Amino acid sequence: xxxxxxxxxxxxxxxxxxxxxxxxxxxxxxxxxxxxxxxxxxxxxxxxxxxxxxxxxxxxxxxxxxxxxxxxxxxxxxxxxxxxxxxxxxxxxxxxxxxxxxxxxxxxxxxxxxxxxxxxxxxxxxxxxxxxxxxxxxxxxxxxxxxxxxxxxxxxxxxxxxxxxxxxxxxxxxxxxxxx
Amino acid sequence: xxxxxxxxxxxxxxxxxxxxxxxxxxxxxxxxxxxxxxxxxxxxxxxxxxxxxxxxxxxxxxxxxxxxxxxxxxxxxxxxxxxxxxxxxxxxxxxxxxxxxxxxxxxxxxxxxxxxxxxxxxxxxxxxxxxxxxxxxxxxxxxxxxxxxxxxxxxxxxxxxxxxxxxxxxxxxxxxxxxx
DNA sequence: AGCAGGTGTTTTACCTGTGAATGATATCGT
DNA sequence: ACGATATCATTCACAGGTAAAACACCTGCT
Numbered sequence: 001x002x003x004x005x006x007x008x009x010x011x012x013x014x015x016x017x018x019x020x021x022x023x024x025x026x027x028x029x030x031x032x033x034x035x036x037x038x039x040x041x042x043x044x045x046x047x048x049x050x051x052x053x054x055x056x057x058x059x060x061x062x063x064x065x066x067x068x069x070x071x072x073x074x075x076x077x078x079x080x081x082x083x084x085x086x087x088x089x090x091x092x093x094x095x096x097x098x099x100x101x102x103x104x105x106x107x108x109x110x111x112x113x114x115x116x117x118x119x120x121x122x123x124x125x126x127x128x129x130x131x132x133x134x135x136x137x138x139x140x141x142x143x144x145x146x147x148x149x150x151x152x153x154x155x156x157x158x159x160x161x162x163x164x165x166x167x168x169x170x171x172x173x174x175x176x177x178x179x180x
Numbered sequence: 181x182x183x184x185x186x187x188x189x190x191x192x193x194x195x196x197x198x199x200x201x202x203x204x205x206x207x208x209x210x211x212x213x214x215x216x217x218x219x220x221x222x223x224x225x226x227x228x229x230x231x232x233x234x235x236x237x238x239x240x241x242x243x244x245x246x247x248x249x250x251x252x253x254x255x256x257x258x259x260x261x262x263x264x265x266x267x268x269x270x271x272x273x274x275x276x277x278x279x280x281x282x283x284x285x286x287x288x289x290x291x292x293x294x295x296x297x298x299x300x301x302x303x304x305x306x307x308x309x310x311x312x313x314x315x316x317x318x319x320x321x322x323x324x325x326x327x328x329x330x331x332x333x334x335x336x337x338x339x340x341x342x343x344x345x346x347x348x349x350x351x352x353x354x355x356x357x358x359x360x
Numbered sequence: 361a362g363c364a365g366g367t368g369t370t371t372t373a374c375c376t377g378t379g380a381a382t383g384a385t386a387t388c389g390t
Numbered sequence: 391a392c393g394a395t396a397t398c399a400t401t402c403a404c405a406g407g408t409a410a411a412a413c414a415c416c417t418g419c420t
Contacts, residue, residue, distance in 0.1 A: 016349035024256040036325030042344035047227035076204040145216030151350035164222035169196035170331035
């Protein structure tokens with residue numbers, strides 16, 4: 001019920017670019033089930049739009065989003081992390097983390113300390129400057145995101161967060177399970 | 181109501197990685213409103229996971245997702261498009277489109293035709309091979325996406341599609357409006 | 361002890377996207 | 391008709407990511 005209301009409430013037919021694309025496909029291939037596009041296409045497009053908007057506050061601090069993710073991982077866990085842990089935590093490749101760490105240490109935002117037992121690994125922590133930078137940006141960042149998302153009423157936001165969480169949790173669970 | 185159910189139904193606390201991250205942030209900064217993360221973080225993460233999964237069928241055809249998007253735009257509109265139109269249609273930069281077109285024409289999937297009136301622009305269309313490739317991949321692609329999304333029940337999928345459409349429509353409407 | 365193999369990180373070569381010039385043409389105003 | 395300006399596409403230099411190889415080190419077996 002809720003779904004049907006939400007789908008037909010605001011405009012006669014979906015007013016976003018994805019629904020226009022779906023209609024085009026259906027005109028060309030009326031036999032195909034285009035249902036998945038309405039979710040996947042929109043998720044991709046939302047991600048692109050939100051990131052673009054989102055980047056604005058970060059860029060003023062001279063940080064890219066991946067860089068901020070890395071600093072944020074160090075800040076929110078509260079303890080030192082190895083490059084491998086950082087890669088897992090930020091869902092990026094080891095090579096990418098290496099490059100970012102190099103830049104961030106040069107900028108004095110991050111410090112590295114060698115492990116005494118296992119000399120392959122390093123432990124990374126925020127410098128005071130790094131911590132201050134994250135703590136300074138985060139409130140702005142969240143305020144900006146709140147403003148962007150306010151196009152949706154609070155109830156809609158709650159429902160959306162819940163559904164995304166459910167989808168994400170199950171996707172993460174069944175990650176490598178699907179093989180086609 | 182629906183939101184609250186969905187949020188608390190499957191597990192005691194959110195079982196996805198984003199909710200774990202949010203809990204970490206709240207432990208460090210209990211005063212901050214982390215609400216936006218639960219949407220934006222999840223959208224980003226879902227996009228990453230879905231794309232990774234999604235790419236599998238495409239890669240077998242030797243196409244990247246941006247390349248497929250370009251071919252798809254030509255297929256679904258049904259008529260020729262200029263490079264500029266393709267850039268707008270696929271939300272990418274003109275330079276990126278130029279590069280992709282170069283490769284796709286070399287592979288014989290796309291043909292270009294000069295405009296007689298305005299000699300700056302070219303018109304691009306799919307070759308027969310290009311059209312066949314798109315028509316061959318699309319059903320596989322959709323079937324795969326359907327399988328991936330089936331972790332969510334049909335009602336949940338409908339609600340999610342509706343909410344994303346609403347968010348996306350309004351974001352696209354108020355694109356450059358927000359200035360912070 | 362000494363070597364085989366595993367693990368954590370970095371390096372390398374390469375590919376793709378981007379923003380800022382550039383070049384080529386069209387359009388507008390006078 | 392002619393120059394100024396706008397528009398469309400491409401090229402350029404570069405930043406950033408990736409996979410695979412290389413490197414450094416640990417660990418377990420004999």
